[in-house]
Amino acid sequence: MAQHDKDPARVPMTMIQALRSAMDVMMARDDNVIVYGQDVGYFGGVFRVTEGLQAKYGKTRCFDAPINESGIVGTAIGMAAYGLRPVVEIQFADYFYPATDQIVSEAARLRHRSASDFSAPMTIRMPCGGGIYGGQTHSQSPEAFFTHVCGLRTVMPSNPVDAKGLLIAAIECDDPVIFLEPKRLYNGPFDGHHDRPVVPWSRHELGKVPEGYYSVPLTSAAVFRPGKAVTVLTYGTMVWVAEAAAREAGIDAEIIDLRSLWPLDLDTIVESVKKTGRCVVVHEATRTSGFGAELVALVQEHCFYHLEAPIERVAGWDTPYPHAQEWAYFPGPSRVAEALKRTLEA
Structure with a gap:
């Protein structure tokens, strides 16, 4: 982990809280960072990852979008090319398909086809995977689709410490980043069995997250x-x-x-x-x-x-x-x- 704050205090966080902390840190550091998507503003997102950000930063920095994934991603590309750093949420990874052309034909290729005259420093957050009985349209793991597309970066954390550091690195990256968040890990590390209780993150070392700013390189296992x-x-x-x-x-x-x-x-x-x-x-x-x-x-x-x-x-x-x-x-x-x-x- 690459830390930039000197000996930051560590506090227990769930992955939800760690992701929210990452966006909070970056919104405070950079006015160009904005957050939007379906229900992410007043409601705080279906999993409450963005809860409180609109109240803290206002409706021009954290706001709701229509149920239009192509529109969400398309506007993010324009904002990113203009100089902003949008962090958009697709409510479930299964919903990204209407935005496929925007992701593949526009975001992934913008820097390369413009000879770096333009770039797309944007992050697309997507809850992914099963384990919550969400059915066919709320449980897919589409990571292979994104790793196949040249120009995209694809990330999937397994714990709160990495989740915060990787999301900060994603927001700072000048290329588009697909940030996949396993829903089963939002509130605790699962022991691998569906009939056993989830262990709270507060009882695990990887649930003790540094406060403030730090990043985890997007190229490190x-x-x-x-x-x-x-x-x-x-x-x-x-x-x-x-x-x-x-x-x-x-x-x-x-x-x-x-x-x-x-x-x-x-x-x-x-x-x-x-x-x-x-x-x-x-x-x-x-x-x-x-x-x-x-x-x-x-x-x-x-x-x-x-x-x-x-x-x-x-x-x-x-x-x-x-x-x-x-x-x-x-x-x-x-x-x-x-x-x-x-x-x-x-």
């Missing part, structure tokens, strides 16, 4: 859990699922929390896989053409002669998101543990 037997590459909610799997199975797994999906911290990945000789990739999204496929390809390209077993993938089913069976759809500790054991026994 983190070694979430050191180990020597096998490397697990994952991000978001699945960091905690993988940790539960390794702990409960008694496996000395090294868990790499990617944090930034693109640009990717390939050096950390390669160093870990060369050390362990084994690799398991875990993500919540659909398996086929998921971001895990890119990770498998990169590991094979850079670590082939160090591998002692085939690379395993654990992911969601290749089906439309199943509302009633979502806890079977995405990986749980038992599925991840089985993959870890197969890799070790190969």
